[in-house]
Amino acid sequence: MQVSILGTRVLRTEDPRFLTSGGIYTEDLVDDRLAGACHVFFVRSPVAHARIRSVDVSAALAAPGVVAAYTGQDLADLPVIKPPMAGLLNQQMEQRLLATDVVRYVGEAVAIVVTEHPYQGEDAVELVEVDYDLLPAVVGLEAAAADEVLLFEEAGTNVAAVFGDRAALKADLFEGCDAVVSRTVVNQRVAPAPMESRAAAAVWGEDGRLTAWIPNQGAQGTRGALARLLGVDKAQVRIITPDVGGAFGAKFGADPEHGVVAWVARQLGRPARWAETRYENLIAMTHGRAQQQAITIGGSRDGTVLAYRLEILQDAGAYPRLGGILPSLTILMTTGPYSFPRAEAVARTVVTTTTPLGAYRGAGRPEATAALERAMDMFAAEIGMDPAEVRRKNLLPPFSEPHQTPFGALYDSGDYVTALDKALEAAGYDELRREQARRRDTGDAIQLGIGLASYVEITGGGDESGPPQENATVEVHPDGTATILTGTSPHGQGHATAWAMLASDELGIPVERITLKWGDTDLIPEGGGTGGSRSLQQGGAAVQQASKELIEVARRRAAEELEASPADLVFDAARSAFAVAGDPDASVPLAQLALGEPLLVRTIFSAPGATYPFGTHVAVVDVDTETGKAVLRRVVTVDDAGVVLNPLLAEGQRHGGIAQGAAQALLEEFVYDADGNPLTTSFADYPFLSATEVPSFELADMATATSYNPLGAKGIGEAGTIGATPAVQNAVVDALAHLGVRHIDMPTSPQRVWQALQAAGLAGTGSEGA
């Protein structure tokens, strides 16, 4: 029998192409259908809030190479864009593909110029004159919630959604607590900033169908979204997914710009292309996070937490999109891995004159963990107990039968204490605390901070259409190769290798002879895409299931071929052949069974529900008490996402997520001034993490299988941003805890750290306790 390759470090079959000729991203496409394409450039609002008095494109139209120029009025017959989730988000907060009357954030598109050559477009957009009547900007969540300036007069409020009843919060929630700590913290706005910005290429065929190449996370969802933007049936739209240069949640569906490009292609009767600049990407691709959280935690002096409350104010930006409903996920995960006797959570989402909010790696769950893990540390500091002890005291005991939380989450399996202990051991926690004590005793200017975060998160959840599921098609060809069609949509995760491993293990066909296809809606009409860490546990499980079913189809054909009973046949994966039991010479190769009728199976895998990976992160920082500079020295993590299919890929997901989490904790923030002007509009200003700002990461293994899929796998894509963000933030605060510092908002920049030290009245001295 062959040894299973599942669980082994198979190198990525995708890599040689990416390393030599490079991936073929949307901008790289060379396709006959796109010959003679024109280029679309957007004129974007330079002001946060204004009434549009006039838009004059005449000078642009006279510029070299300009094919056409359009304003919002030209597209006014296209459907208005309604917020998603009609039951949750205020449906009166409508958007148009190009603004017609009012602009509501810097970067909102008001007009377009279409040119023969891209350089001509860059010149011509400068010639479009837009006259604005300024309106007051609404920046800041409290200001928005006050409803003094409305973004949408017709809505009558800036509140886009309400989750839970604030009036029903219990006045006596913290009764009986020896210690209660309250604080309002900010989970700041960040830019997803995939290395590949947004792009599109579109052409309408003579049959009246649109073919659109769009970097996305799920072509089928993008097809539906684009069809809605254009007011056409989704059967009229074919999405093809080129290579995608990172997404991080921000490339789901379709954006207004994608609709505009498709409209231009129809209007002009020729293919149209668009690729945004980084400046446009930073101001006009959805942002992530942006929650203000009022947290209260209380309990006994023995470390037992008795009650916890989380009140969220979520920034939706100017137009409510997915970001507006993410507080529901934050609320779902309110109590995380802990057993709190009493807990409450409520949220409101408000609109502001800023870039709309969408999903960003973790999407609502990092916000829950950040609030909770800050709360645990503040409680620990209040009662003078080690943060690790406080966590151990409150973690749920191990369970293998599903555990129901007060907020409706059904945790599938978990062993949170073991994850904590493993992480502490891997980090050398006790020695770190001794080193910290030494530095505190000697008044070292460089203080050591140790931060913990224990988490549980939700991955692979279903949606309103039902329980989580995904489809896969596996076909074996007569030449001994195989093709897989998947409804997932890799953009760095390595599905081509991972799905091939799953099929190879069943079919006995080498990984390098298996081709994965995805992202073409004509080829694969159904699919949920890649996001929410769902792909392996559903898409991968579907591939395995299809492969197993294919073997059974082949078995019946082999039985006819060998004139034997199907039950007497053994499939030998090592030879990729069926043989009659006890007579190995009577055999037929799998590939030979594909000679006549195609040998393929399409199947749907359905999971009983979401899975809940968990773990503990430990971060170690040096904080210079004279400059306020925090330097990340170590990140040690235990991330239990069930059974691991390919450790190489799983570790890659963890590394990337840890870095993005550390980046949010230490560096990144998308900043607006009081007038709604974005201040971080390039990679020169937006502090995108570089290689010098993180150490190598230390990963410890733990794998608690889930019973929700045959692979035993949970999602791993977002663990890093969920665990590392609060671990690093907690480490920075911990470095200064003995000086009386209890909290520093993210990013814990030198300025913020220094201010916190000033507020504690002890900057530059490492020796005085508070």
Place this chain on the structure above:
Amino acid sequence: MRVELTVNGRARADEVEDRLLLIHYLREVCGLRAANVGCDTTSCGACTVLLDGQSVKSCTVLTAQAAGREVTTAEALASDAGLHPVQAAFQQEHGLQCGFCTPGMVMAAVGLLAENPHPTEAEVREGLEGNLCRCTGYHNIVRAVLTAAAAGPGGPASRGAGHDEHEVSA
């Protein structure tokens, strides 16, 4: 204007707009699209190529400035014998995910190792500071460069991917 230069070992002469950036020349005129444009401010390094053996960000070089010089892109690294040692190390250590930064990152690494064949981890991180990656957290990129350095010009032994004909070191 007319520019004459060498791209991946082949002499070229092209008529180009004065302001044409080298990255756009490589992508649109030469059809070499491995290098990408990732920002507007010379910050990200996705466009990194070698100019006379030194890594440069081709979004900040005019095509005219490359006249009379030799440009090497990621497309030229591999040979019939297989991947270049740095490319092989990136695959071996899983130093790429979405791949967008990869051609630039690999060229930056090749340039780095040409200058410093045996860098420490800190030197690798310093050397790649101008090349941004959103997927890997740099962990495996750094490992890949160290692996390539340890393997030397012959490449990671386990891959047998060494080749010398197209060595691009200055």
